[in-house]
Amino acid sequence: MRQLILDLLPDAAPSLDNFVAGSNGEALACLHQWQTQTPRETCLFLWGDAGAGKTHLLRAVGVRYIDATTDPALATLAEDDTRAGLQLAVDNVAALDAAGQIALFNAFNRLRASGGALLVAAPEPPLRLTLREDLRTRLGSGLICRLQPLTDAEKIAALATQAAARGVRLPPEVLTYLLARAPRDMRSLSALLASLDRYSLEHKRPITLPLLREVLHARVEA
Incomplete structure (x- = not known):
């Protein structure tokens, strides 16, 4: 199923406009x-x-x-990435190795001195991370926002809105099946919806539960 989802991921790049906020409106406003x-x-x-x-x-x-999960040492980070006024985003900072923690510590100091900015993310708040103390202190010195996963009701509402924008109607049983069988993040669910819409148009058939099963079976077989 994971490879299936990777095959279906949409071309649209993540943006603030296509982020489904749900109960994260305050965090989005903070950003x-x-x-x-x-x-x-x-x-x-x-x-x-x-x-x-x-x-x-x-x-x-x-x-x-x-x-940081693919570059734990931040080997791809250049000093030019932290020059005056620039912003840097580092994801999954809990995965940084010793070299990466030093690199991020130094990057933070350069950004602060140059008027730049650092956006970071992790599964836990700074003080719960197993990182060197001086780095944890710096990461915890600024703004900290928690993001809440969407509820099933919020996911269903978001998918229904996306489907309506495409001019299609999703029967309730299709939405229930999607939530039960697909990875539960919105990007994967949106990818499945896009694939369903394409398949429905190509075969001139409405989106139904049998059609959804057909698409999933065809992708798995491929």
Whole structure:
């Protein structure tokens, strides 16, 4: 199923406009304000469970993005990434190794000195992370916002809204099946909806539970 979802991911890049906020309206407003206000805190720390939208928001702000799970040493981070006025986004900071923690500590100091900004994300707030103390202190010195996963009702409402924008109606049993069988983050669910819509148009058939099962079976077989 995971490979299936990867095959279905939509081309649309994450943006603040296509972020489904749910109960995270306050956190989203905090991000907007943090981006635009002057002066501002050097660091904004987003934390929350998997699927809450942390990676979406870090990618949506359109700045230099690094994922510590694929670059734990921050080897791709250049000093130019922290020059005056720039912003840097580092995802999954809990995965940083010793070298990466030193690199982020130094990057934080350069950004603070140059008027830049750092946006970071992790599953836990700074003080609960197993990181060197001086880095945890700096990450916890700015704004900290928790993101809450969407409820099933919020996901269903969001999918229904997306479907309506596409001019299609999703029967309740299709929505229930999607929530039961697909990864529960909105990006994956939206990808499945996009694939269903394409398949429905290509075969000139309405979206029904049998059609959904057919699409999933065809993808798995492929």
